[in-house]
Structures are given as C-alpha cells and as structure tokens.
Amino acid sequence: MPYARQCLDEKDLQAMLQVLRSDWLTTGPNVAAFEEGLTDLTGASEAVSVSSGTAALHTAMAGAQVGPGDEVLVTTMTFVASANCAVYQGATPVFCDVSSDSLLIDPDSVAERISHKTKAVVAVDYTGQPCDYDALKAICEQYGSVLIGDAAHSLGGSYKGRKVGTLADLTAMSFHPAKHITTGEGGAVLAEDPEAAKRMRSFRNHGIDLDLKQRAAKGTWHYEMTSLGYNYRLNDFQCILGLSQLAKLPAWVERRKELAKRYNQAFADMPGLVTLVNAPDRENSQHIYVVKLDLTRLSADRDQIYKALRAEGIGVNVHYTPVHMHPFYRQNFGTKEGTAPRAEQAAKEILTLPLFPLMSDADADDVVMAMDKVLKAYLL
Template identity: 35%
Template sequence: MRKNFLVFGSPCIGQEEIDEVVDTMRSGWLGTGPKTHRLEKEFARYLGVKNSVAVNSCTAALHLSMLASGIGPGDEVIVPDLTFCATVNAVIHTGVRPVFADIKIPDMTISPDEILRLITPRTKAIIPVHLYGNPVDMDPIREITDRHGLMIIDDAAHAIEAIYKNRKMGHLGDITCFSFYITKNMTTVEGGMVTSENEEWIDKIKIYALHGMSKDAWSRFSDKGYKHYQVVMPGYKYNMTDLQSSIGLHQLKKLETNLLRRQEIWKMYDDELKDLPLELPSIGRKENRHALHLYAIRVKKESPLDRDELMNALFLKNIGTGVHYTALHLHPYYSQAYGYKQGDFPASEMVGDTTLSIPLSAALTDEDVWDVIKALRECLK
C-alpha cells in the first residue's frame, strides 16, 4: 500500500511559477496590474478570441456574464442538473430562477430535448457545462437558442483545451466562463476568466468586477501618474491579482504539455481498468478534443462494492477520490426552494449515485498512477 495519501486534484506547479510569484512579491505591485493584463492577453491569444477579462473565480465570471448581458429578476436560465453548485448559485445571485434540466448519456451534458421541454416565455439563457472536459454537442443547442432568441453562457470550468468541431472554447457560446481553481487544468489557486466577442458586455464586466469604478487600480497608481475614477455602478470585488496571475502565466504556457501527460495517464487507466466492473469514461466524438479534466468511473451493478464503499476502500489505501457531482436537485436548498424531488432527473441521479473520479493530474508520476490502478484492482477483485 502507498505510504503517503495521494491527494485528489493536486496541481502541477513548477519552478517557473514559484520564480514569477517571488518576482511579483519583490516588484512592489501585488494587486490587479500588468501581469493580470498580460494573462488576459495571452489567454485570449491561446483561444483566438478578441477579449478576455480576468476575475477571481468562475462563479464571479458566471454572475457577471448574466448581469452584463441584462439577465435579471423575473427571468429563467436553464442549467444542467449534473454540475457543480456554483453554476446554479451564480444564477440565483443574479436574482434569476434556475431551471434544472437532465443530462444525456453517455455525454453527461445537458440534453437538448430537456431544453425544449423547459423553455418558457421567461427563459433568457442556457448554461451548457462542458462536464469533465467533454465539449457539449453545441450545434443542436445553438439551433434551439437561435430559434427561441436565447443566449448561451458557456460554463467551460473543466474545458479550456476542449475543441468542438474545430472550434475552441470561447467560440461556441455568447459568453464563456473559465475556472482557475486549484484542481482545474490550469490554476491561479482561485481565479477565472470571461471571454466574449460582445465589447459592450466585456466593458461592463470590467467595471462590475472592480466596485463599478471607471478605472482599475493600476491605471490610477501606475507610473503614468494618478488618475481620478468615477463609480458608475455598484460593482463587486471580483478582480484577479498580479500575485495570482504570476502563477497563471506559466500554467497557461503548460496547458498543452500537461494535457499530453493527462492523455498518457488516461490511456493507462483505459488499458488497466477495462476488465473491472466499471464503466470507464468516453473521450467523446472523434472530431472533438476532450480536455481530459476528470476521469470519472461509473461503478456497475455487478461490482462487489457500491460507489461509496469503493471510495472508502480507496481512502483506506491512501488514494483520494472525488464525486462530480451529486444531482443538484437532491440538495436540500434546491429541492426546498424549487420543489424538486427524487426521480425528477433520472440520468443525472444515476450518474450522481454511481460515479467517482480518480486522480488525473499532470503532477502524477507513473508510480502514483500504478498505485491507483493496483488499489482499484485489489478493491474490486
């Protein structure tokens, strides 16, 4: 058995990130400034989009996307039932009613049939989530939103590197939101980014993200001399700092090589776990690129252990795992606030009850990966 605990979702941090953080610490400027602006430019270049705004989380990115595009109280936004709670909480923060939709299997992403069933005159937007890094099949969704005059706000928290039919993230929805949380494919510890081709929304997001002020701190205090600012709306404190961006600048450069490493780990799991009573994740359609964020395995009925028993058995063997996710409508807040109950979204419930994610990070050594494989084989033999 391995000696130390293998943490689920450990980040892959190198000397470059450490040196850049130290450089920022010594520079005299730690807040939002030149390094954050560089990260915004380089992130936009990576995706081939015009605009990107750095914020302090994907939750903030989602919240500001709705505010800037004029979605508000009285409106409804359709969200998948199988996602992280932040997708839905951001809708609620905006004063909007989230309408849950079931997923389709094997994609695990929002079902277009469900979207059609749930559209009302109050519906303003859909938030597709590219779950586990698998790009959502967007063409059928775009066809529906065009027909009904709805917006698409993409939750690409898992999927920076994903490609759908030759289109990178940022080119699918009207606004796209990214997460740089610690477990994500690229991290700034906490952080996020919004991209959109709509300049008016982008300008509003920049202002909303920093107190509603007409100028950010760097443009007020930089060597170009002090500038007055005006508060043009009651904004939020959602800005990213240069200290965080120092990590992000190097994480961004390593996205593609880290993806290659996760590809190797994914293949080792595919090869070594295929004879176990597990449904292994699919990398989706050939024409797309999966961002390989989470290797989520479904425990089959014939398994000697159910999902929770397996997680516990792996924990006792020093292997950390995660659940992505429990069907959202079963959480007390959402079921009480919106009247959802067991049985409302069968596909999402089934995945939520039987799936666990095993470690998949470019930081893992081959030895770590073999420890996971051996532990799973021992538990399920």
C-alpha cells in the same frame, strides 16, 4: 494519492516574487498580460480575469444581463456555483438532465425546458469534454437566449476543431489548484462581444467605470459607479502565476490525455466498471477522470467502493451530487427527485479517480490495481 494536485515550479515562484517586489500588486500591467495570454491561447476576442471560478460565472451572468424574472437553464450534474450564479442575480435556475453515456447536458432536455423566459443556458463541459455546442446554440438562437459555457473543466479542449473559449457567447473558467492551471484561486470570462466585456470589467470592479491603473493613465482621480458590482479583481501576482502556467498548459493537457488513455485501456474489460464516452469530434482536456460502477454486478454500493478504495490509499472523489437535490434548492425552489432521472441515477454510480500531470504511469497502474482488487472483492 489525491485525485488532483497543482503543478508549481521555480519559474512560477520567481515570476510571482518579481511582481511582489514591483509597484503594482493589483490592477497593474500583469492583469492585461494574463488576459492577453488567455485570448492568444483560445482565440477568444476578450478575456476578463476575476477572483474565482464562481466569480467568473457570476460575472458572466452580469455580462448576459440576467436579472429578476429571468430563468437560466443549467445542467444539474455540476458544482453548485453553476446554478448559484443565476440565483445571485435574482433569476430562477431550471435544471436539465444529462446524457447517460457522457454526463454532459442533453440538448433534448434543454429543448424541452427552454422558454421565452430563458435568458441564458449554462453548459458545463463535464470532465473536460466540451458539450454539443452546435446543437445548444441552435436551440438558444430560437429563443434569444445567451449560451454560457462553464469551461471550468475544459481549458485546452476543443469541439469540431474549435477551441474552448470560442464555442459559446460567454465562457467561464476556473483556475483553482485542482484545475489545468492555477492562480491559487481565480477565474476568467471569455467573450466575443466587446460590450459584454465592458459590462463585466465594470462588474468585477464595484460597477465603477475606471480602475486605478486607468485613472493613473488619465491623470485623474475621478470615477463613477454606474452599476452595482463586486470586488472580483484578480491581482497582479496571481495573474503572473497564471501567465507562467499557461506556457506549460499544452504539455500538461497531453499528459492528462496519456493518463486517461492508460485508464481507458485498463478499464475496458474490467467487470463492474463502465467508462464515459468521449465524442470523436471533441478533444477532452481531462480535468477529471470519472467512471461509473455497474451496481447490478456488485454486492456493494458506490459509497462502500469509495471507502474501500480510500483504504487502499487511492484518493477517489465524487463529482457531483445533482444540484437540484441539495437542501437549498429543495427548500427554496421546490426541486425534487425525478427532475433529472439520468443524472440522479449516475450520481449513485460515479467515482472520480486520481488524474494530474505529475502522476507517473506507475501511479496510474496503482489506481488500476486497487480498483481491480476492490471490484473483485464485491463482484456477484
């Protein structure tokens, strides 16, 4: 059983086929339709679709006008793209620690490391639980820093009744097949500031002021490159797939929550296992389900438990190795062990269990039984 799996149905396939038979395969009307679907869902003012979640983070950096000499604070408990996007712009990532119980970025760690060099702070909604955005925003406002939400895990979630997509100055999303909805590969940046959105739309299109559809509408061939950008466009058949998937998102999020609740109940008193804490003022949209092993009660380390569960047919995974521990950052930015002690410790303990809407209750129970069997074999 894999840890994640996309959900595609006949409606998705027919929607894509219709676009493939149309005149617009890219830069056409379905791009705007998908972006409108995202703003309708989240309440954000602007949505800029791009070709991947990584492209979304990079585009958000451009929207925030991050550049050489700037610093960008980022949690280290994340995928490498959350930090790489700052490096792409010539900035320096500064890694922050996490709260031990949730593995979300710790506002106290941000407050300790922020400075007047900090152009932006990247907050990652780990597992699907939104960060403490009120605390983070208050810190950012003191230094004039842009708050960027990395919501690759949290589409469909909320914080204090406010939807993900409206919690930060800019919000990056991913539509990889493992995520809540998919466009194959894809992403988007949500924003409130129309000027930031304008910069990002140009950035995704080579830094050019008008795309093909806009030029066609104006009856002109003429365009100007006003800044350095990239080809980060999401095409029309990907966008129509995303729009089709958005209609099913609420039901899928509810199913993810049901499965997470089933896990929580089963693991509540299981020796050797600790579940992550979800704050009562937040709705976790449960992209992944992560547990921590209590290694003080086990005769095996995490990697041994990982292999044993794999042998039982359970496709566990690990999210993540702290970014500052990767060779690239050690060699190029001088990062080292001890930078984020809580994240470093958690990285030795965590496992990601299967969670996706197509799972049955029986599938979840199989995961629970396998975990119980493996842990009992290694209990001290």
